[in-house]
Amino acid sequence: MKKFLCALMMAVLALGITACGGAAEQSAPAPAAKTETAAPAADGGKKILVAYFSHTGNTEKVAQLIQSKTGADIFKIETATPYSSVYREVTEVAKQEKADNARPALKNKVENMAQYDVVFVGYPIWWYTAPMAVATFADGYDFSGKTVITFCTSGGSPISDSTPDINKWFKGANVIEGIRAYPDDTAATEKWLAGLNL
Ligand SMILES: Cc1cc2nc3c(=O)[nH]c(=O)nc-3n(C[C@H](O)[C@H](O)[C@H](O)COP(=O)(O)O)c2cc1C
Numbered sequence: 001m002k003k004f005l006c007a008l009m010m011a012v013l014a015l016g017i018t019a020c021g022g023a024a025e026q027s028a029p030a031p032a033a034k035t036e037t038a039a040p041a042a043d044g045g046k047k048i049l050v051a052y053f054s055h056t057g058n059t060e061k062v063a064q065l066i067q068s069k070t071g072a073d074i075f076k077i078e079t080a081t082p083y084s085s086v087y088r089e090v091t092e093v094a095k096q097e098k099a100d101n102a103r104p105a106l107k108n109k110v111e112n113m114a115q116y117d118v119v120f121v122g123y124p125i126w127w128y129t130a131p132m133a134v135a136t137f138a139d140g141y142d143f144s145g146k147t148v149i150t151f152c153t154s155g156g157s158p159i160s161d162s163t164p165d166i167n168k169w170f171k172g173a174n175v176i177e178g179i180r181a182y183p184d185d186t187a188a189t190e191k192w193l194a195g196l197n198l
Contacts (some may be wrong), residue, residue: 001004003055004134017072029099040109043169044118046116046117046118046198047115047116047117048066048070048071048072048073048116048117048118048119048120048198049072049073049074049075049110049116049118049119049120050063050066050070050072050073050074050075050119050120050122050123051075051076051077051110051120051122051137052072052074052075052076052077052118052120052121052122052123053076053077053078053123053124053130053131053133053134053137054076054120054122054123054124054160055083055090055124055131056124057183058124058153058183059122059123059124059151059152059153060076061183061184062122062151062153062181062183062189063076063120063151065123065124065186065189065190066118066120066151066189066193068070069119069190069193070198072118072120072160073116074180075108076108077106077109077123077133077134077137078106078107078108078133079104079105079106079107079133079178080104080105080106080107081104091127092129094126094131094132097128097131097132098126098127098129098132098178101132101135102132103132103135103136103139104133105136106133106136106140107135109140110140110141114142116146116147117146117147118147118148118149118198119143119147119148119149119173120148120149120150120151120153120178121134121137121148121151121166121170122150122152122153123150123152123162123178124152124153124154125152125153125154125155125157125159125161125162128157128161128162129161129162129165130152130162130165130166130169133167134166134169135165136171138166138169139169142172143170143172143173144171144172144173145173145174146173146174147173147174147176148166148170148173148174148175148176149176149178149185149196150163150176150177150178151161151175151178151179151180151181151189152159152178152179152180152181153180153181153183154180158180159177159178159180160177163177167178176196178192179192181183
């Protein structure tokens with residue numbers, strides 16, 4: 001009889017433990033769900049840089065608008081030797097630099113390029129492509145794994161004229177061809193930015 005009672009108690013105890021185990025397993029998904037909701041917030045914030053070259057201010061205006069709308073950092077690409085402000089002179093120098101596939105020295109450097117996920121790259125169209133200073137800029141950093149979004153201003157040439165060079169220069173980047181912007185048409189630039197879903 002004693003043996004039977006003992007066995008009965010063991011059975012009751014075992015059932016209780018199994019039930020507790022079950023309850024513990026059922027409550028387990030709660031913390032997992034919490035982790036899932038936390039994840040998007042953790043990798044939500046992309047770090048953005050707007051890097052631009054501008055000789056007469058048109059591209060600079062667009063760059064500043066992009067910076068203010070995205071909260072990005074901003075960097076002006078400047079050559080160590082400034083270009084002439086005389087149109088005929090700058091066009092001749094730019095033409096020669098393009099023919100020579102030159103890399104004009106730059107005046108300054110982005111402090112910590114590694115921190116940026118997305119880099120907007122803006123420039124005026126010079127001789128149907130980007131100025132060679134943009135090539136020097138591209139050579140200066142490791143763009144692999146980064147998203148490069150272009151924008152330009154021009155007298156009429158489309159941004160697509162410059163895209164083959166941009167793809168060549170920004171090795172390893174995911175290049176997204178952006179817009180030929182009009183400095184005073186802020187609405188068009190803002191609409192384009194909104195569509196990027198950054
Ligand atoms: C050297 C040079 C070359 C240019 N080449 C072109 C060109 O090939 N196609 C074009 O549509 N505009 C061309 N332009 C006009 C510029 O792209 C346009 O004025 C641009 O908005 C200037 O931008 P920025 O004020 O930021 O320097 C050229 C201008 C310069 C100075």
